[in-house]
Amino acid sequence: MRVEALLQFALAIAYVVLWVFMLxxxxxxxxxxxxxxxxxxxxxxxxxxxxxPPTVYAVWLFAIDAGLLxxxxxxxxxxxxxxxxxxxxxxSMLMDTILFQQRYLQFHGYTIAxxxxxxxxxxxxxxxxxxxxxxxxxxxxxxxxxNMITRARWLGTRVIEDPIVAVERVLKVxxxxxxxxxxxxxxxxxxxxxxDDSLLLVNDHRIDEVDLGTAITEAVKVGxxxxxxxxxxxxxxD
Amino acid sequence: MAxxxxxxxLLISILSIAIALTLxxxxxxxxxxxIRYSTLSNAPYIKVESINVTTNGVYIRLALINNGSLxxxxxxxxxxxxxxxxxxxxxVINGTVIAKLPxxxxxxxPASVGVKGIVSGTLNGSRAYIAFFDVVPIHVINTIxxxxxxxxxxxxxxxxxxxxxxxxxxxPIINMSLFTVSTPGYYVFxxxxxxxxxxxASAGSHNVTLTIRVSPAxxxxxxxxxxxxxxxxxxxTLWLPIGVTYMYPTGNVTSYxxxxxxxxxxxxx
Numbered sequence: 010m011r012v013e014a015l016l017q018f019a020l021a022i023a024y025v026v027l028w029v030f031m032l033x034x035x036x037x038x039x040x041x042x043x044x045x046x047x048x049x050x051x052x053x054x055x056x057x058x059x060x061x062p063p064t065v066y067a068v069w070l071f072a073i074d075a076g077l078l079x080x081x082x083x084x085x086x087x088x089x090x091x092x093x094x095x096x097x098x099x100x101s102m103l104m105d106t107i108l109f110q111q112r113y114l115q116f117h118g119y120t121i122a123x124x125x126x127x128x129x130x131x132x133x134x135x136x137x138x139x140x141x142x143x144x145x146x147x148x149x150x151x152x153x154x155x156n157m158i159t160r161a162r163w164l165g166t167r168v169i170e171d172p173i174v175a176v177e178r179v180l181k182v183x184x185x186x187x188x189x190x191x192x193x194x195x196x197x198x199x200x201x202x203x204x205d206d207s208l209l210l211v212n213d214h215r216i217d218e219v220d221l222g223t224a225i226t227e228a229v230k231v232g233x234x235x236x237x238x239x240x241x242x243x244x245x246x247d
Numbered sequence: 248m249a250x251x252x253x254x255x256x257l258l259i260s261i262l263s264i265a266i267a268l269t270l271x272x273x274x275x276x277x278x279x280x281x282i283r284y285s286t287l288s289n290a291p292y293i294k295v296e297s298i299n300v301t302t303n304g305v306y307i308r309l310a311l312i313n314n315g316s317l318x319x320x321x322x323x324x325x326x327x328x329x330x331x332x333x334x335x336x337x338x339v340i341n342g343t344v345i346a347k348l349p350x351x352x353x354x355x356x357p358a359s360v361g362v363k364g365i366v367s368g369t370l371n372g373s374r375a376y377i378a379f380f381d382v383v384p385i386h387v388i389n390t391i392x393x394x395x396x397x398x399x400x401x402x403x404x405x406x407x408x409x410x411x412x413x414x415x416x417x418x419p420i421i422n423m424s425l426f427t428v429s430t431p432g433y434y435v436f437x438x439x440x441x442x443x444x445x446x447x448a449s450a451g452s453h454n455v456t457l458t459i460r461v462s463p464a465x466x467x468x469x470x471x472x473x474x475x476x477x478x479x480x481x482x483x484t485l486w487l488p489i490g491v492t493y494m495y496p497t498g499n500v501t502s503y504x505x506x507x508x509x510x511x512x513x514x515x516x
Contacts, residue, residue, distance in 0.1 A: 039372045055317065055371065056287045061281050064270045071263070087250035094260050098267050113278045124292030127379035131370050132288065221317050 011243055013152075013161035016080040017092065020149040021076020025069045028142040034070075034107055036116060036126040037133030044116060045140075050110060054120075063109040064102050071099035072146060075153055079161065083243045089157040103146065160244045172221050173203050179225050185232030197231040264298040266437070285420040287316025287416035291370070294395050295362045295381040297344050297419060302452045307362060309337065309379075318369050319377070330357055337366065355413060355496045359384040369375040387412055387495060392452055393508035396485050400426060400436065400456035401462040405487065407455050408504075409448040417455070418445030421503070423489075428482040435477060436461050439468035476512050483511045 028047045035044040042053045047069055049062030075095035082088035091108050128178045132221045155163065177194050180187045188195050191246070193202035193209075200211040210217045248413045296310035307326055313319060326332045332354040337346045345365055363380040389411035397404045403425070405432050407417060424437035438461070448455045460473040476483065487506040 040370075048347075055287065057285055058284055061283075063274045063278070063281070065268050067267060071267075074263075083257075087256040089250040092255050095263065098263060102267060102270070105274075109274060109278065112275075113282050120287060122287035122290045124290055124377065124379070125295065126381050127377065128294065129287065129292065129370070130376040130378070132374040134378075140394045239449055 010080065010083070011161045012164050013156050013159070014083075017149065017156055017198045018076040018160075019151050020081055020145060020152060021072050021096075024072050024142050024145040024149060025123050027145060028069065028140075031142055032138075032140040033103065033142045033146075034137070034139055034207045035112075036135045036137045038133050039120075040131070041115065041120075041133040041135055043110060043135075045106065045110075050114060052114060060112070064106050066105060066173070067094040067100050068146075071095045072101060072149065075099060075149060077155065079244075083189065085158050086157075086244045089153070089161060089244060093150075093157045096146075097154040100146055101152050114124065130192065137194075149214055171203070172200065172208055172224070175224055176201055178229055180228060183229065185229065187228070187232070190229060193227075197234060199227060201228055251349070254453065271487070284403065287317070289317070291317060291319035291377065293364075293366050293377045293379040295379070295383045297386060297492060298362070298383050299386045299388050300350065300412055301348065302412055302450070304350050305348040305354055307346040307348065309346070309364075309366065311344065311366075312489065316470055319368050319375060321366050321368040323368075324366035324376075326362055329361035329363065331360070335366070343447045345363070350412060354385070354387075354498075357385065363373060363506075364497065389413070389415070391417065391491060391492075391504070391506065393485065393487065394513050396483075396510050399475055401460060401471060403436075403457075403459045403461055405457045405459070405485070405508075407446075407448075408452075409455055410452045411448070411493065413450050413496075416432070416445050416447050416494070417489060419443045419490055420459070420485075420516050421488045421490070424486045425476060426484055426485050426486075427480040427488075429480060433477060433480070434470065434472050436469065436471040478500075481512045482509065483512065489496050489498075 022208055025047070032044045032046065033238045036042060037044075040055050044051045045065065047065065048059075049060045049065055052059045052061060072095070077230050078088050078092045078095065115157060116135065118132065118134050122129050122131075122134060173194055177187060177189070180194070180196060184195065190200060191206075193200055198212060202209045210219045210224060210227055290315045291311060292371065293312045294312055296308045299306045299308075307328075309326070311321060311354050321342065321344050322340050323339065324337045324344070325334060326337060330349065331348075331349045332350055333351070335348050340407050346364075359382055361382045364378070366377045366379070368375060368377075391411070392408050393405055394408040394480060395406040409415060410418070420442040422439055423442070427433045427435070431504040442459065444457060444459055446457055448453050461469060462474060486507045487508075488503065489506055490500040490501055490503050
């Protein structure tokens with residue numbers, strides 16, 4: 010799992026979660042306001058409040074897809090292309106939702122109501138603002154495009170949560186059979202055990218303190234004695 | 248994976264774009280049913296409460312009717328009287344909206360006038376304007392009162408303060424009397440019947456003096472008990488029922504009114 014893809018996922022989640030608490034877009038005024046929430050437009054007119062749900066659900070559904078897809082489908086770089094498409098779709102659905110307001114929730118900054126012997130004109134000035142969640146969605150779109158171009162390799166590092174996990178992942182990629190043991194991993198006749206910040210290579214006769222590279226090499230050496238099958242590299246395939 | 252990733256991607260792309268387009272199209276189709284139209288209900292309005300024509304000018308009083316939860320606070324505005332063509336800004340005094348116009352001859356004609364205008368202010372914190380038009384009857388305010396009274400040697404002298412928008416003829420006097428304010432009370436004089444004394448006063452605000460010789464000339468139903476104030480009494484009341492003829496351009500109108508004045512003679516009581 011690559012940091013770039015995780016970052017993309019984090020942005021998507023941040024966007025949706027932040028949107029629950031902050032407004033993605035709003036027109037704010039004293040007695041009239043329209044705010045875009047994840048479940049629709051909340052329209053406040055004096056003491057009345059209505060929620061009108063337009064295409065807003067698609068906005069965050071596509072955004073989640075854009076974040077989640079590179080984590081779920083990691084074999085092909087096409088998943089990054091698709092994620093970009095989702096993020097662009099999410100953005101365009103947001104634009105469409107804002108256009109919905111312009112088209113159907115027309116607001117000219119005033120209201121006129123009849124009275125028994127005339128009329129009342131109430132000036133309701135309001136100003137539109139884009140919220141922080143919208144900027145995060147923009148960032149998500151840009152990042153997904155960048156990830157698509159670089160195959161999610163612009164950081165050049167991998168997420169390594171735990172050296173044992175790293176060893177295990179290498180073995181898994183090479184389809185080498187291994188098993189988890191207490192505090193380490195067992196491949197064939199050797200065990201690699203983590204102790205504090207160092208790794209211990211344990212075979213039948215001796216215990217050596219090794220670095221991660223050596224541990225992986227040794228594990229692979231032992232593992233290669235097993236039948237080898239084709240490995241899988243994240244976003245490696247065309 | 249046996250399936251070509253390119254094919255999967257293409258398929259999902261087309262599908263999701265189709266979903267997005269369907270959503271956009273569907274929303275546009277259902278939008279007219281989704282949205283609600285809101286207008287202000289029970290909005291406050293302005294009603295012309297009264298028009299009083301006095302010698303000082305014409306006062307138009309505007310009543311603000313807040314019949315809902317929305318409170319309107321007036322701050323200014325203007326009114327126009329259609330018949331006279333006068334346009335004037337309103338003044339707001341403690342929430343009451345008043346327009347004061349100069350008195351012009353046109354005000355003597357009509358019984359009611361059309362008043363239109365706009366009152367500006369704030370509705371729940373938002374700037375608002377209320378436009379109105381009302382046809383309202385005119386109240387012409389004419390006041391005639393007794394300013395001063397003196398009685399000596401059987402001659403009653405009454406100073407009337409006249410404040411009218413049209414010329415008036417004051418008189419005749421019917422059943423007037425002067426009596427002490429005491430228990431029991433004593434008459435100084437009383438008359439039964441009509442005393443045909445009239446006095447003319449031009450329009451505006453000024454004083455005129457009626458001088459009436461109560462004895463001996465006023466006729467058989469005049470009872471004069473004393474030609475001067477009674478000794479031992481200093482507080483008196485004059486009852487002066489009187490006819491007043493207002494000379495409007497449209498015709499004369501005569502009304503009868505009771506003028507009274509309680510006064511103290513000499514300084515004691």
